[in-house]
Amino acid sequence: MTTDHIRYDVLARDALRGVLRKVLSDAAAHGLPGEHHFFITFVSKAEGVKLSPRLLAQYPEEMTIILQHQFWDLAVSEDRFEVGLSFGGIPERLVVPFSAIKSFLDPSVKFGLQFDTSDTETPAALPAAPTPSAVSVPAPAAEKAAAEGEPTTPGQGGAEVVRLDRFRKK
Secondary structure, X not given: XXXXXXXXXXXXXXXXXXXXXXXXXXXXXXXXXXOOOEEEEEEOOOOOOEOOHHHHHHOOOEEEEEEOXXXXXXXXXXXXXXXXXXXXXXXXXXXXXXXXXXXXXXXXXOEEEEOOHHHOOOOOOOOOOOOOEEEEOOHHHHHXXXXXXXXXXXXXXXXXXXXXXXXXXX
16 A cells, blocks of 8 residues: 555645634634524544533533624634633633534535544554545525524534545546
8 A cells, every 4th residue: 555645634634624714714804794604513622622611511522613693702823713602691712723623514505524533643654534525414404403503513414425535536
């Protein structure tokens, strides 16, 4: 088996995380345009994630937040974003490194990204990590979850995960 010394998987993952950084930076600077809103799922106990003990007890494995109408002080840096949200009427400040993000979804335009968070610090000597993938989500499932205000995992409701390999010429 040939060794990938270039690490295309890491380059692709970092490029797609750059999409998140750009979209969140634009939202921080100008707000969310039109009907755009974001579902962001991340690993609760990943290195660099900062949650209150109350939220960590409630979401010990992973958490999905929705950035739509009621969020504040969105700040984006090279490796993470910070945002203020209210949970049960209690304001909270969350810090989420991009490396902790499992999925990103904008159901208004049926766009999503899914990441494998198990390989955030993969040494070059290990086999290539799975490629990040795009997610196609049916609008009714995403809109229902957003309307109910439930923290849900993007991809529920029969969503189709489309791997980038699918588009590669054979």
